[in-house]
Amino acid sequence: MCGRYNLLDSDSVRELLEGLGLEVQGKRLPDRYNIAPTEQVPVVVKAQGETGLEPMRWWLTPAWAKAPDTRYSMFNARSETLATSPAFKPSLHHQRCIFPLSSFIEWRKEGAIKQPYLVEYQGGAMAVAGLWSHWQGLETEFYSCTMITTAAVTGFEPFHHRQPAYLSTTEALAWLNPDVEGRKLLHLLRPQLPQPLRIRAIDPAVNSARNKTGLAFLAREEMCVD
Template sequence: MCGRFNVIDDPRTRDLLETLGIKARLHTRYNIAPTEEIQVILSEDGAPRLRNMLWWLTPGWVKEPGTRYSMFNARAETLSSSRAFRAPFRHQRCIVPASSFIEWKSEDGHKVPYDIQLQDAAFAFAAIWDHWGEGAEAFHSCAIITTEATPAFRAIHNRQPVMLPRDCIQRWLDPEIEGSDLSDLLQPMLPGELEVFASDDHINNSRHKEAPRHLAEPVRLG
């Protein structure tokens, strides 16, 4: 799963945006949690653009927004069958740029947070988006897609966000491509070697917006 992530305006995220032809910069933020507003990249008028969205998908057909159901992640296995996800999956796809994400592992009865980074690049998480409401009440929202963990990642968790390689991003964003033709991108894979840092549990509280405090040298996966 993916329940917290960090974004840093640094050479890695700038390189991701430049690769997509985006001149804007990301805002540095730590310990981003579901229901918060985040920056995503989607295709508008044939080109990638940055847009702010709520990280908690609200289907356009619901009568009113709510958080009764967990809608910040969307399982890859049910994208085509879920009433909430199947329409966005067809043509309303985006990516969530991230510098790292947090995952928890139970160790000796204690939940240990791990800060997970790509060794030399920013993440591009596959996501879907939807639009709700009209006029002043209207907003966009999104969900990060998760899939089964790779054998290497299972040491941390049995699910992982779908992490797109750079050369697959444009294909994922293209609204002319049917979601059903992108199933190969949703398979468990890693876009590169991961660095996994055991971190201080200060980050367990989503109100704490400081950078993760790493407790040891990273373990490498991938």
């Protein structure tokens, strides 16, 4: 599961975006901390031969929905059920996207508290598979997206049994290709780590999604998952 993440203007994020076909030279990317579901987030999409970084609501609303609904968690989508889920199957066909991440936040129960941890690659930004949708009502319309998860690799299971669907840059380019039917790309969504993970305990202030001021690390030993 991934319910909070960070996206910072860094060399590694720029390298990832350029590797996906985006022109970011000379452009300022705003630092975003503690991004939470239902917020507007930038995702990489490819349509009509053009690749863009588009703002979308992080909580997918299917095109067929009568109205936006938050009764069901739609910010994550399980890779195992994409091809059968009425909510996600239409987007799987040709509405796929990539979430660029600097890091994400996961919680682990430690005694009476849930301790937050920052999870990041030891080097480089993360490319995570996603889906998007276009919803249109009588008076409004918007684009929305969901982040795909897979089963966790063994080393990450102490934190959560699910993890973001990490992709290498080559895999991410394939995932973005709208000319390929989505079922043919499901093999890309598997428990893997394109790079080792670094995991560090952070201040519980991030438990509140209103805290967007940055991250404070606790004086604890770092952990590595590879």
